[in-house]
Amino acid sequence: MRKKPGQAKEAAWNEKFAAYAKAFPQEAAEYTRRMKGEMPADFDAKANEFIAKLQANPAKIASRKASQNAIEAFGPLLPEFLGGSADLAPSNLTIWSGSKAINEDTAGKLHPLRRA
Structure with missing residues (x-):
């Protein structure tokens, strides 16, 4: 058995x-x-703070830029957050300031795909 x-x-x-x-x-x-x-203990408070900031000062920006802003805000709050779009990342703005690439040199390390 x-x-x-x-x-x-x-x-x-x-x-x-x-x-x-x-x-x-x-x-x-x-x-x-x-x-x-x-979720991390402080996630709700930090997420609500970010949302309140956006609501207080709405921006007229492209959706991909709004997405990048959200990735910048939520990426540091969620170490497990990952994603990617390969060679399109620069144009669709899925690279953020804390992103790290995964490749053969990062095997065995705690690096998510491209910390989205």
Whole structure:
């Protein structure tokens, strides 16, 4: 039966993660938050602040520029945020100031695709 090997592997992983959490509590908490699909603690307040700022001073800009502004605002709040548009990124404005490319040189590092 396959259930027992899976349980053993999960138990081993849980043991390793517990050791990791002891050595790196902040990183483990961040990993757990992301795996649970939870937003960062300050996300609602920061998002509402950004939205209120936009509503107080509406801009007449292209939708791709508005999208880039949103990416600039939300990217730093969501380390797991990723996306990309390859060679079109410069023209559709999906590159933001904190973006990092993923390529063969970043394997094994915590770099999302192009932190959108």
